[in-house]
Amino acid sequence: xxxxxxxxxxxxxxxxxxxxxxxxxxxxxxxxxxxxxxxxxxxxxxxxxxxxxxxxxxxxxxxxxxxxxxxxxxxxxxxxxxxxxxxxxxxxxxxxxxxxxxxxxxxxxxxxxx
Amino acid sequence: xxxxxxxxxxxxxxxxxxxxxxxxxxxxxxxxxxxxxxxxxxxxxxxxxxxxxxxxxxxxxxxxxxxxxxxxxxxxxxxxxxxxxxxxxxxxxxxxxxxxxxxxxxxxxxxxx
Numbered sequence: 001x002x003x004x005x006x007x008x009x010x011x012x013x014x015x016x017x018x019x020x021x022x023x024x025x026x027x028x029x030x031x032x033x034x035x036x037x038x039x040x041x042x043x044x045x046x047x048x049x050x051x052x053x054x055x056x057x058x059x060x061x062x063x064x065x066x067x068x069x070x071x072x073x074x075x076x077x078x079x080x081x082x083x084x085x086x087x088x089x090x091x092x093x094x095x096x097x098x099x100x101x102x103x104x105x106x107x108x109x110x111x112x113x114x
Numbered sequence: 115x116x117x118x119x120x121x122x123x124x125x126x127x128x129x130x131x132x133x134x135x136x137x138x139x140x141x142x143x144x145x146x147x148x149x150x151x152x153x154x155x156x157x158x159x160x161x162x163x164x165x166x167x168x169x170x171x172x173x174x175x176x177x178x179x180x181x182x183x184x185x186x187x188x189x190x191x192x193x194x195x196x197x198x199x200x201x202x203x204x205x206x207x208x209x210x211x212x213x214x215x216x217x218x219x220x221x222x223x224x225x226x227x
């Protein structure tokens with residue numbers, strides 16, 4: 001079945017450090033891929049998405065590229081800020097499921113220290 | 115523009131009881147999906163409602179049921195509560211059933227004692 005695997009957290013970085021959170025997936029067909037972020041005390045928010053191979057999603061300085069050959073969608077940011085501290089979820093939506101059914105990874109907690 | 119709102123935010127129940135959680139979708143959205151998020155885990159899909167009917171369902175028992183009203187709001191009902199039902203229940207809304215771009219509420223935290 002379809003699944004998403006993320007690197008385990010927590011990840012602790014200093015401000016302005018480079019961030020990578022690994023995400024790999026297993027899916028039939030060509031899924032859409034997403035990163036959601038959950039700030040403390042808030043609901044999940046869509047951070048970025050990519051709907052086909054080689055697409056790059058970007059938002060708020062974060063980027064992720066849909067790599068079909070390695071079935072990956074790693075999240076990167078060149079210089080993190082304290083305000084980026086949150087839990088990040090990688091997710092996929094299979095083309096065979098009509099919207100609304102996202103399959104999430106287990107989440108990676110990021111803590112950025114000043 | 116109000117986002118997705120859920121109620122109640124926190125509640126405590128005992129084993130065997132029943133619970134109803136409520137969700138109002140983002141303005142203009144017509145599709146509601148429910149997710150269960152256990153502590154330290156990613157959300158798991160329960161079911162989706164569109165046009166007042168359950169359209170998709172995840173691997174959850176029949177104890178979990180739902181409803182969508184003509185104004186697109188939705189309820190999640192859980193019967194015969196188990197300790198393992200303790201979790202954050204998230205409602206997400208979207209326009210139509212495609213794309214996977216969901217808008218989430220802050221959730222209802224259910225504790226079963």
